[in-house]
Amino acid sequence: MLKENYRNVQENIQRACEKVNRSVDEVTLISVSKTKPLSMLQEAYDCGAREYGENKVQEMTEKEGQLPKDIHWHMIGHLQTNKVKYIAPYVHLIHSVDSLKLAQEINRQGEKCNRSIPILIEVNIAEEESKFGIKKDETISLVREISKLPHVAIKGLMTIAPFVDDPEDNRVYFRGIKELSVDIANENIDNVCMDVLSMGMTGDYMVAIEEGATMVRVGTGIFGERDYTGERN
Numbered sequence: 001m002l003k004e005n006y007r008n009v010q011e012n013i014q015r016a017c018e019k020v021n022r023s024v025d026e027v028t029l030i031s032v033s034k035t036k037p038l039s040m041l042q043e044a045y046d047c048g049a050r051e052y053g054e055n056k057v058q059e060m061t062e063k064e065g066q067l068p069k070d071i072h073w074h075m076i077g078h079l080q081t082n083k084v085k086y087i088a089p090y091v092h093l094i095h096s097v098d099s100l101k102l103a104q105e106i107n108r109q110g111e112k113c114n115r116s117i118p119i120l121i122e123v124n125i126a127e128e129e130s131k132f133g134i135k136k137d138e139t140i141s142l143v144r145e146i147s148k149l150p151h152v153a154i155k156g157l158m159t160i161a162p163f164v165d166d167p168e169d170n171r172v173y174f175r176g177i178k179e180l181s182v183d184i185a186n187e188n189i190d191n192v193c194m195d196v197l198s199m200g201m202t203g204d205y206m207v208a209i210e211e212g213a214t215m216v217r218v219g220t221g222i223f224g225e226r227d228y229t230g231e232r233n
């Protein structure tokens with residue numbers, strides 16, 4: 001079942017790429033494994049998955065310790081500054097940076113680990129009250145500030161689009177964030193690259209790819225529905 005899901009998602013990615021003449025190599029599939037047991041992550045691994053997305057520090061760190069070392073771990077959830085230290089040694093990419101304060105702490109921990117930690121700036125493209133992320137028109141100034149930190153490497157932008165029934169409704173937002181990333185790239189800021197565009201989830205990743213996504217974050221489409229019973233959220 002998971003194997004079939006995984007193949008389906010891969011085929012959909014391929015189809016979306018073909019539709020807009022993009023190479024499938026330009027799109028990285030991140031398997032969003034939050035709340036899922038190790039056995040399912042191992043099953044995805046056996047299908048070829050090497051990029052995993054988690055939204056809680058403790059859960060990600062526990063899983064990282066128990067699964068093969070060639071996995072890349074992506075922090076996709078809101079990150080508290082006091083928890084950066086736990087993931088700093090191994091995290092592959094932090095998708096959810098939306099403040100200078102958080103970036104400064106990542107910089108501090110990066111220095112301790114003797115590495116430059118790759119990050120994305122999370123943009124709240126639809127300016128939804130309920131979401132984290134910085135406003136579109138404040139993004140460039142935040143990028144400029146963070147670019148000065150030597151142990152942080154900005155790789156691009158991330159967004160969580162609104163929850164919609166029709167993925168076409170999010171096309172305008174995906175297009176908007178792609179434009180923003182091109183605008184920032186054109187500023188040629190030192191220590192800033194805009195190669196990564198992390199956008200699209202189970203409901204809308206094909207539209208996101210058509211609009212330029214280079215990373216799609218798919219949970220339900222691979223692992224099935226999440227069960228949050230017994231949890232506060």
Ligand SMILES: *Cc1c(COP(=O)(O)O)cnc(C)c1O
Pocket residue numbers: 032034055076077160201202203217218219220221
């Ligand atoms: C949970 C989550 C996803 C995956 O959502 P699905 O709809 O299950 O694919 C993607 N991105 C972020 C930031 C998430 O928190």
